[in-house]
Amino acid sequence: MYFKNGYKDDVAIIGMGCTKFGERWDTGLEDLIIEAAFEAFQDAGIGPKDIEVCYFANTNAPNNCSGTPVADALKMHGIPITRNENWCTAGHVALINAVLAVKSGMCDIAMAIGAEKLKDKGFGGLGVGRGLNPVRETRRDAPGSFALIAEAYFKKYGLTYEQGKTMLAKIDVKNHYNGSLSPKAHFHNVITVEQAVNAPLIASPLGLYDCCGTSDGGAAAIVCRADIAKKFRTDPIYVKGFGCATDSMTPHYRSRNFDWTSFEALRSCAKMAYEMAGIKNPREELDLAEVHDCFSITEMCIYEDFGFCERGTAWQNVEEGFFERTGGLPVNVDGGLKCFGHPVGASGIRMTYEIYKQLQYKVDNPKRQLQDVHMGLSQTFGGPPQIASCVILGNEDR
Amino acid sequence: MKQGIQAIGAYLPYHYLTRAALSKAWGGKGGKGEKSVCGADEDSVTMAVEAAMGCFRFIPRDRVDGLYFASTTGPYAEKSHSSLLAVACDLRDDKVFTADVMTTTRAGTSALKLALDGVAAQPVGNILVTAADMRNGYPKSAQETGFGDGAAAVIVGTGEELLAEIDFFTSVNEEINDYWRNAGGSYTLHAEGRFCDTEGYLREMKLVLDKLFKETNSQITDYQKVVLTAQNSKLQGKLAAKFGVTPEQLVDTLLLNVGDTGAAQGLLGVVQALETAKAGDRILVADYGNGANAFTMTVTEQIERLADRSQIGRYLETREELDSYVRFLSWREIASAEPGAPFKLPASTSQTWREQNINLRLHGSVCRKCGAASYPISRVCDVCGSLDEYEEVGYSDQICKLYTYSIDQYAGRSDAPLIIQAIAEAKDGNHLYTVMTDFKKDEIKTGMDVEFTFRKMHNLGDFPNYFWKMRPLRRESV
Numbered sequence: 001m002y003f004k005n006g007y008k009d010d011v012a013i014i015g016m017g018c019t020k021f022g023e024r025w026d027t028g029l030e031d032l033i034i035e036a037a038f039e040a041f042q043d044a045g046i047g048p049k050d051i052e053v054c055y056f057a058n059t060n061a062p063n064n065c066s067g068t069p070v071a072d073a074l075k076m077h078g079i080p081i082t083r084n085e086n087w088c089t090a091g092h093v094a095l096i097n098a099v100l101a102v103k104s105g106m107c108d109i110a111m112a113i114g115a116e117k118l119k120d121k122g123f124g125g126l127g128v129g130r131g132l133n134p135v136r137e138t139r140r141d142a143p144g145s146f147a148l149i150a151e152a153y154f155k156k157y158g159l160t161y162e163q164g165k166t167m168l169a170k171i172d173v174k175n176h177y178n179g180s181l182s183p184k185a186h187f188h189n190v191i192t193v194e195q196a197v198n199a200p201l202i203a204s205p206l207g208l209y210d211c212c213g214t215s216d217g218g219a220a221a222i223v224c225r226a227d228i229a230k231k232f233r234t235d236p237i238y239v240k241g242f243g244c245a246t247d248s249m250t251p252h253y254r255s256r257n258f259d260w261t262s263f264e265a266l267r268s269c270a271k272m273a274y275e276m277a278g279i280k281n282p283r284e285e286l287d288l289a290e291v292h293d294c295f296s297i298t299e300m301c302i303y304e305d306f307g308f309c310e311r312g313t314a315w316q317n318v319e320e321g322f323f324e325r326t327g328g329l330p331v332n333v334d335g336g337l338k339c340f341g342h343p344v345g346a347s348g349i350r351m352t353y354e355i356y357k358q359l360q361y362k363v364d365n366p367k368r369q370l371q372d373v374h375m376g377l378s379q380t381f382g383g384p385p386q387i388a389s390c391v392i393l394g395n396e397d398r
Numbered sequence: 399m400k401q402g403i404q405a406i407g408a409y410l411p412y413h414y415l416t417r418a419a420l421s422k423a424w425g426g427k428g429g430k431g432e433k434s435v436c437g438a439d440e441d442s443v444t445m446a447v448e449a450a451m452g453c454f455r456f457i458p459r460d461r462v463d464g465l466y467f468a469s470t471t472g473p474y475a476e477k478s479h480s481s482l483l484a485v486a487c488d489l490r491d492d493k494v495f496t497a498d499v500m501t502t503t504r505a506g507t508s509a510l511k512l513a514l515d516g517v518a519a520q521p522v523g524n525i526l527v528t529a530a531d532m533r534n535g536y537p538k539s540a541q542e543t544g545f546g547d548g549a550a551a552v553i554v555g556t557g558e559e560l561l562a563e564i565d566f567f568t569s570v571n572e573e574i575n576d577y578w579r580n581a582g583g584s585y586t587l588h589a590e591g592r593f594c595d596t597e598g599y600l601r602e603m604k605l606v607l608d609k610l611f612k613e614t615n616s617q618i619t620d621y622q623k624v625v626l627t628a629q630n631s632k633l634q635g636k637l638a639a640k641f642g643v644t645p646e647q648l649v650d651t652l653l654l655n656v657g658d659t660g661a662a663q664g665l666l667g668v669v670q671a672l673e674t675a676k677a678g679d680r681i682l683v684a685d686y687g688n689g690a691n692a693f694t695m696t697v698t699e700q701i702e703r704l705a706d707r708s709q710i711g712r713y714l715e716t717r718e719e720l721d722s723y724v725r726f727l728s729w730r731e732i733a734s735a736e737p738g739a740p741f742k743l744p745a746s747t748s749q750t751w752r753e754q755n756i757n758l759r760l761h762g763s764v765c766r767k768c769g770a771a772s773y774p775i776s777r778v779c780d781v782c783g784s785l786d787e788y789e790e791v792g793y794s795d796q797i798c799k800l801y802t803y804s805i806d807q808y809a810g811r812s813d814a815p816l817i818i819q820a821i822a823e824a825k826d827g828n829h830l831y832t833v834m835t836d837f838k839k840d841e842i843k844t845g846m847d848v849e850f851t852f853r854k855m856h857n858l859g860d861f862p863n864y865f866w867k868m869r870p871l872r873r874e875s876v
Contacts, residue, residue, distance in 0.1 A: 134743045134750065134867040135757050136774070138855040139809050139833045144819035147804030155802070155844050203806040203819065258829065260802050260821065 003103075003217040007276050009397040011099045012229035012236035013221050014244060015044025018353040019115075021217035021340045022186040029061060029117040030073035032218035032346075037074055037113055040220040044232050048074045051222070052107035054081040055097040057090035057345035058115035060121055070113055088292060088380030089244070090114060091219065091348025092389035096242045098223050099391075108225050114350075115218030116343030123214045132249055143203035143211055145384060150205050152260035153297070157312045165205050167315045168296040169196035172209040172338065174324055175293060179335020181368040186215045186341040210296040215341025219349035221356075237356045237357055239377065240392040241276030243269035247385040258385075266305035266381060269388035272305075273377070277392040282307045286329055286392075287373040290351035292381040293336040302379060303331070306390075330370060333358070351378035352391055359395040401517055402563040402695060404524055405553035407452020408669045409445050410713035411436040412692050412836035412872070413720040417543055423723040424538050431654035434546035436532050436722055438814045439835055439853040440586055441862065443479055444467045445549035445662075446528035447486045447852040451795060451873060452709050453553045456561070457509040457524055459488055462553065464495040464525035464769020466513060468505035468661045470579065471532050473497065473854075473862050483528060485758045486852050486864065488792050495525075503577070503627075504687030505529065506550070507664040511567055511691065513554035524555035531660030534730055536585045544630050545586070550665035556832070560697040560768060561672055562681065570605045571689040574598055577629075584732070586827070595633060599686055603637055606690035610682070614694060618642050618682075623675060625649045625667035625683040629658050649674075649681075655714060664691070666710070673708040675700055712874040718838065728813035735813035745859030755790060760850060760866045762828060763788035771828040793850065794866060798822035800846045801829060805839050822848055822868055836869040847871050 014123065017039025019032050025316060027035075041047055056070045066080030086093045091114035098110035129138025130145070154164040173193055179185040183383045191209055199208035229236035245268035258264075270282075279285045289308070293299035300314045308329055309317045323331040334340070334354040355376035379390035413436070415530030417429030436445060446467055465487065467480040480496035495516075499509040502797045506529030513525035530549035535541025554564075576598035577588050588594055603626065611617055618624070626632035632651045638648050651667040652659065658664055664685035671681045684690055711779040720726060726734040755761040755775065765788055770781035773793060778785055801821040810817040818834035832843070835853060848868040855863045 130742060133753075134745050135753075135857060136832070136854050138741065138743065138863070138865070139806075139817055140819070141806065141809040144804050144809050144817075145807035148802045148819055148821060151804060151844060152802035154730045170829075201805070201807055203804040203809070206804070346610070 002272065002276065007103070007241065009238040009240060009394070010226050011102045011223050011239045012226040013223050013239065013356055013393070014229055014232040014236050015040040015046070015222040016220065016353045016356050017043060017182060018183050018219040018350050019217050021215045021343065022349070023119050024216040025119060027216065028114055029069050031068055032115040032117065032216060033073040033113060036218035036220040037111070040111070040222050044222045046109070046222070046232070048076050049109045050109055051076060052079060053098070053101045053110040054079065055094035055110070055112045056081055056083040057094035057112070057348065058083055058116055058312045059085040059087060059090055059344045060116055060118060061337055072316055086387055088294065088342070089345055089348060089380040089382050089387050089389035090345040091350070092378070092380050092391055093244060095221055095352060095391055096244060096276050096389065098221065099239050099242060100123040102223055102225055108228065109222065111220060111222050112349060113218065113220040114346040114348060115217050116345045118214050119216050143295065146298055147203040147206045149260050149301055149384065150297040153301070155263050156259065157315065159315060161205060163315070164195060165197050167300065167318050168205065168210050168234055169193045170318050171293070171296040171299050172196040175234070175332050175336045175338035176209070178325060178333050178368070179339025179367050182307060182334045182339060183364050185335045185339040186213055187314050187335070187339045206295055206297065211223050212294050212337040213341040214353050215343050217340065217343040217346045217350060219346050220354050221349055221352060235395065237359050237393050237395055238397050241273040241396045242391045243271070243273030244387070244389040245269040245272065246387045247383065249386060261301070262305055262311070263301070263383070263385045263388070265383065265385055265388040266302060267391055273390050273392050279392070283309065283329060286375055286377055288330045288333060288355065288370055288376040290334065290336065290354050292379055293332055294342055298381060299331070299336070302381065306379065325368070325370065333368060333370060348378065348380045348389060351380070352393065354378070359393055399518070399521060399556055400560060400563050401514055401554070401556045402560040403455035403552050403668070403672070404555040404559055404561065405456035406550045406561065406669045407449045407455070408666055408673055408709045408713065409448035409452070409549040410434055410710065410717070411440060411445070411547050412716070412718055414717050415720050415723060415726055420543050420723060429543065431737065432656070433543065433871055434548055434656040435726055436547040436809055437835060438852065439855070439867070441473050441854055442471045442530040442532055442549070443482055444852045444854055444864065445474060445532070446483055446530040446551065448873070449530065449549040449551035450483065450487050450526055450528050453526060453551050453737060454795065456703065457553050460490065460525050461524055462489050463493060463523040464513065464516060465489060466497050466499055466525065466527045468499045468509040468527065468529040469531050470501055470503060472500060472504065475581065479801065482758070485754055487526070488759045488794060502687040503660045503663070504685050504689065504691055505661040507683065507691040507693070509683040510552065510554060510665065511569070514564060514567060517554055517556050520614055521556050524553050526551060526553050527665070529662040529665045531662050533660050534585050534732065537727065537732060541586050541588065544658050546652070546659050548652070548659040548662050548666060549654055550662050550669050552665055554818060559700055560698050561700050562697045565608070565694045565696055567691070567693040568600060568606065568610050568613060569689060569691045570609060572602050593620060599628065600632055600637060600640070602690045603684055603686055604640065606692040607641060607684055610692040611695070616694070620680060622679040623646060623647060623649050623671045623681045623684040625651060625664070625671055625681065627651055627663040627667060627685045628653065650663040652710070670710055672697065672701065673704060673710055675701055707874045709874045713872060714873045715859060725813055738812035741856065743858060745863070747859060747861070750863065757865050759792060760794040761790040761792055764826070765790050771824070771826040773828055773830045793824055796832065796866070797823050797847050797849050797871065798824045800842070800844055800848050802844060803834070805842065818842060820848070820868055832865065833867055834869055835867040836872070
């Protein structure tokens with residue numbers, strides 16, 4: 001139990017912004033911050049001078065820049081702005097910090113902003129040596145280390161390589177279709193299962209369409225005390241709960257009770273958030289989710305660790321279309337990381353932006369608006385098995 | 399006091415080029431046999447570690463008191479290789495005496511002589527002598543075709559466990575520029591061929607053999623096996639003929655199927671001779687390089703401990719042809735491929751020094767309180783939470799099971815892009831995460847046996863960084 005006196009929708013989101021994601025060659029980090037922040041300011045009906053505390057999510061800006069890119073871009077000088085670089089979850093961590101700043105009574109209005117300019121770094125999308133150890137993790141890369149989950153999962157649940165590949169392909173096809181309807185996504189191409197299965201291998205069994213791209217992007221959220229939220233707008237979105245759990249830097253130290261099909265960071269993060277939000281059965285109670293599909297296998301793993309389905313049944317659920325936009329629990333209805341790419345610090349807030357807009361029935365393309373939605377979850381996962389974070393939002397307060 | 403060879407080990411790299419392919423690459427025809435080629439992640443130090451690990455089949459590491467490294471191609475011009483090797487071999491720093499014997503192709507047997515003198519002076523000691531080479535000849539030269547990469551190691555000691563007693567050792571010295579490589583030079587240079595053969599090799603080998611026969615009052619027919627190192631088979635044959643060595647006596651120093659392994663050839667010949675010997679055999683060895691060494695051995699009953707487990711045979715059986723000469727040129731930095739994606743890792747001499755037990759010795763920890771194992775060394779136990787209550791445990795010679803893996807198409811170097819990300823499960827249930835090398839990708843399966851192999855990871859920080867990879871089993875163990 002994290003809040004002794006309980007947590008009951010004490011904080012609300014009153015404004016959000018999200019840039020166009022993609023190869024933004026003509027756009028700098030500060031431009032991305034401005035684009036995301038000013039959409040959020042406009043959405044909330046306030047300006048930069050109204051922000052009392054700000055949290056910045058970014059993993060790749062040069063020279064340990066702290067919060068200064070935000071201060072400089074938005075001319076928000078003289079207030080606390082701190083930067084976090086919690087890998088893929090940095091955006092969620094910034095948002096959680098903003099929620100905590102308001103919940104603690106430190107301030108009434110706080111902002112979280114994530115922005116990442118990967119295309120200035122010469123990243124082709126892959127790259128090696130992801131860890132911190134100069135020799136032990138020399139050839140570690142993202143596709144290769146997430147792919148380790150797939151082989152272990154197929155073996156544990158008796159899937160042939162072909163069955164496993166097809167399951168992953170269906171996740172790719174779903175997310176690409178969803179992305180085709182999202183104006184702000186990087187990729188808009190619709191693909192077939194056949195295309196996904198036959199695409200060039202990156203790290204077996206993951207092919208090209210199982211991996212997300214490298215993009216630039218930014219997203220921002222403005223939060224305030226729930227009891228004053230309606231002063232800013234009629235449809236604030238309530239923060240129902242959040243979770244965060246850290247594990248090992250590398251799989252090295254996870255020598256026991258770790259079989260590569262399930263991650264403690266994911267399970268703990270989900271438990272924390274569900275308890276806060278009072279969710280007993282996420283499969284029934286959530287109306288939509290944005291989860292960390294850096295690779296298709298990651299999305300599959302999250303279905304199970306977040307209780308969207310029973311352990312070992314992700315395959316059948318994918319087969320039945322349970323996570324499609326018309327299914328029982330639509331996942332990644334904006335196209336996910338698969339179509340937005342993964343500008344690391346921005347992703348968590350970008351995913352939350354989708355939940356926020358869906359719950360307000362205000363998504364940018366009416367064709368993709370879900371109906372009768374009340375509660376949604378956004379979630380990121382760095383690793384494996386480093387860190388997981390999530391936020392649960394609802395459009396009704398308790 | 400009996401002194402001699404307590405243990406033997408050899409190493410031959412996974413890759414080879416056929417001489418026909420080398421010849422064809424330059425528009426030529428013909429070419430017999432193969433040239434052994436070490437991988438992009440290997441060098442003379444890593445090959446020497448492999449050969450040394452063969453020796454630990456016979457003598458446990460804690461009984462080794464000294465380590466010598468012999469080579470003309472160590473990765474450092476200044477800095478001890480033997481110190482690095484001693485740590486990779488998991489020998490005790492407070493016990494082991496280390497020395498490098500460098501720059502001559504005779505270095506392997508010269509180091510053997512130094513070890514013999516050492517154990518004679520200090521009769522309790524065992525000295526591990528390693529020799530490895532990976533020399534370059536100019537592209538299209540006879541040296542490029544003739545040279546091969548490989549390593550061998552022996553443990554020299556005293557007592558009743560000797561595989562072979564060394565009865566006599568002698569040598570001659572000669573100052574001559576027949577083959578040489580200048581400091582900083584990439585290729586072995588040579589004088590006019592006939593000068594090299596007549597005034598160098600044939601003359602010096604004759605001098606040392608005549609001297610040996612005279613001093614031991616023996617003749618060629620007294621020896622069941624004769625090891626004659628040489629630059630090529632033709633020259634070896636010429637010398638053998640001159641002394642009346644029969645094909646049955648002449649030991650194959652792998653010139654045809656591996657190549658001239660430089661400083662390693664003499665000891666590889668010793669290993670080859672012992673792996674095919676029976677008790678009572680007498681062996682004569684002559685090794686060339688600015689003069690020559692010659693010695694004689696008598697094989698003991700202990701040779702039965704080998705029980706037909708030939709490392710050389712096993713390594714030859716488990717090789718794979720390298721698909722292109724161009725790849726070889728890039729691996730040797732003769733014509734380097736485009737550099738791959740940069741590493742996102744810091745390089746640090748102090749961190750490398752501090753973490754040597756983890757990275758070079760492949761030590762993990764086992765909790766004294768609850769027995770939980772961890773790799774790398776874990777100061778706080780993952781299971782019971784106790785602080786600094788652990789014993790270090792070595793994994794480098796363990797055979798593990800492949801737990802999960804991914805064949806990663808792009809994570810390697812641009813001239814060797816394919817690698818396997820892999821998790822191994824050790825016998826104690828511990829998981830170790832590294833990458834695999836020297837594999838046929840179609841043969842990789844979850845649950846297969848894998849062993850650790852010491853490899854060079856990169857040159858970040860402008861020094862070679864080493865760690866352990868996994869591979870399908872190649873090393874013959876007893």
